[in-house]
Amino acid sequence: MSEMSKLLQSELKVVNIGAKTFIEDLKLQERDVIHVAWKPPAGGDVSLIRALEVLEKDEKIKEANEKVVNIMKASHGVLIDMAEAIDVVPGMDENTILHAGPPISWERMCGPMKGAVIGALIFEDRAKNEEEAVKLIESGIIKFSPCNEHSAVGPMAGVLSPHMPVHVVKDMTHGNVSFCSVNEGLGKVLRYGAYDESVIKRLKWIREEFAPIMKKALALKGDGVDIKSLISQAVHMGDECHNRNKAATSLFFREISSYFFLLDEDKKAIARCVEFMKGNDHYFLNLSMAACKAATDAAQNVEGSTVVTTMARNGVDFGIRISGLGKETWFTAPADKIKGLLFPGFTEDDANPDIGDSTITETMGIGGFAMGGSPAIVQFVGGTVADAIAYSEKMYTITTSENTNFSIPTLDFRGSAIGIDVLKVIATGTLPIINTGMAHKVAGIGQVGAGLVSPPMDCFKKALLALAEKRSEANE
Template sequence: MSGINKLFSQELKILNIGTSKFKDDLELQGQDVLQLDWEPAAGGDIKLLNIVDKLSSRKEIETANKEAVKRMINSHPILVDIDKAINVIPGMKENMILHSGPPIEWDMMAGPMQGAIIGALIYEKRAKNEDEARKIAASGEIEFAPCNEHNTVGPMAGIVSPSMPVHVIYNKTYGNYGYCTINEGLGKVLRYGAFNDEVIERLRWIEEEFAPTMKKALKNTQDGIDIKSIISQAIHMGDECHNRNKAATSLFFREIVSYVIDTDVDTSVIKRVLDFIKENEHYFLNLSMPSCKVATDAAHGIENSTIVTTMARNGVEFGIRVSGLGEKEWFTAPANMIKGLMFPGFKEDDASPDIGDSSITETMGIGGFSMGASPAIVQFVGGTIEDAIGYSESMYNITEGENTNYSIPNLNFRGSAIGIDIIKVIEKGILPIINTGMAHKVAGIGQVGAGLVNPPMECFKKAITEFDRKN
């Protein structure tokens, strides 16, 4: 039998590329068909393809990107202090409120962000109630600025006002600092736009009792608490350090507890402080975020680098910043809606568009990028264990390197994907994966679910086009 006859005498294996309608028709005829989800590079956009071809061949970009990733990997975040925002955050002012995501003005802000600002103004005693706070916010008296432009990150609404205590993270490799507020716990909390009496009382307790006690405890440590080590261990224990922080919070509690006990603070206060950490499984999120921030900030400002150093959302727009482009140069597009699991009593229409600075974790290669290490996370954000592993594997296609400091046991301890490259995102048509909480679109209601979301591709298209124009 000739080779060609032998070929056609065998059972055919059909591979369908493109529209699935052909696959459906063939399956109706009893054929076994494998569907290949394929798209042309850069979505078939000739202009973007030409930019990708031109930039991909430039050695100076490759060298710059390797340097950016090296800085991120080599960064070593240490918790060294807790202090009021006005005392430590660069450029912070008495009339300034920082928020999550790219720049935005009061009248354009999403409900949760406006609610959190109302709460901050009441907490700062600039307003007595919601009506007064809204008038002040709209008057121009308050200067609003992105957390990320002040070495700071904030979950969800991301609001930081002058009197709020913040964690102070020091990058002992490169000497830079990052900041983040204290995680309030779940339920009615400021970061989701709540501003009732319970929220304000908790914020004042954090300022007046919790923060001073922790400040004394951190002085007892001499060198601070090694956050990098905790993240590394927690990922091996089933956390991804964005939406799952059970192990990381437990490890941090173990590290800090003796230093708190050794302070000269009253025993009843010590008990309240330790109970606050112990009962809040998300406490560590507000440590992992600024720890990722100091690493990505260390990688920002490298000439010719196409590595993403910021991904952040304000509930209206998603914004990215790129190492080789400007410090305040954001590339934005409308924020996407999150798909996932809703809490009982809520539906998808209740949720605000994507919001918060917590995607700094994915920018650093943990969070959604390390879901393969955290099988239990699918019970919170949806999907299957196979999906979680698949998300982690797919991120290697759009990143420059692997971070062996944060290795994934379920991928045979392969280092997490790190260094999102705008060139690869455009070329492959693969977007970063982010797992995140959902805030109700109305201020004050709080969290309504959790799920998965991608940045808009338009952010990356704008960034690569501008990079090409400047370089």
């Protein structure tokens, strides 16, 4: 009997590839069907496929990408100081306001960011109210620039003004320094665009009492606080260090609080500072962001690399930057709405599109990438524990390496996925997963929920074509 005859007489196993059109008909014939969810690379876009074909064969790209992730993994962020932004942040002056996300003008800013800018000017005593602040802005005196272009990051609206205190985090491996503001806590806060009297009062207290005492405590400690080590421990304790920072904040509090009590300061002032940290589970977020920023900044400008070193959003645009294309070049597309759990009384229409620099955590391979090790996060962003694990596993398909510094217990201590590769994103059609808070689109109302979102694919398409063009120019 021929092999063909044997095949025709045997029980056939059916594999359906791509479209699901035929599955139901086969099931009606009582056939077992295995479905393969195949789709063409780059969505079938010929220009992207051609770019992929050229770039994927380049061994120098693989070497450059390995170099980038090795730099990121070797980075060692340590909190060394507190200072006012104008004294330490590169390019900061009295008329500069830094913001989250890629570049944006005042006219295009969303509600929460405009509210935060107004609040910052009131905090700086440059204006007494909204009307005076807007008049000052429209005069052209105030300059706006992304935090990410000044070695800084800002959560949500991400506004940083000259005399706001910042955490100073140094990468002890590579020597660069990064900055992030002090997390205000929840409720009415500047990062969600609120600027009433209570917000300004808290910001001034942080500057005038909390930051100086924290600065003295850090000086007394002497060797700083090892943020990388705390992230590593917190991931083993159920944090992903973006939206869940309970363990990390507790670990930080344990590291620094004893030094507060050793200071020769007013006991009531010490008590206020300690209570502020103890009552703010999100305190560590800003430290996590600064440490991730230090790592990704160190990995910027590696010739030939296709790895993403910045993901950031301003509430209007989502922007990415690529190591091999320089820190001056952003690839942007409209920011998407977040899907998840809304607080009682709010609807999806209330939520502003995706906003904030906290996606630096996902860029470093934690946050959404480490959700699989943070089961409790699903109570905040939605979904199931199985979903969270699946998201973490899927991120390995679009990244260059694994970061054993941040290993995930529920994945058998596999290192978190690190080094988002533009080529792999386009080839697979898989986008990075981000878990994040939702801000109300009206300034000052605050957080309305939390959920999951991804960058727009157009950011990666633009980056891929730019990478291909640069390679072509280099070969001419």
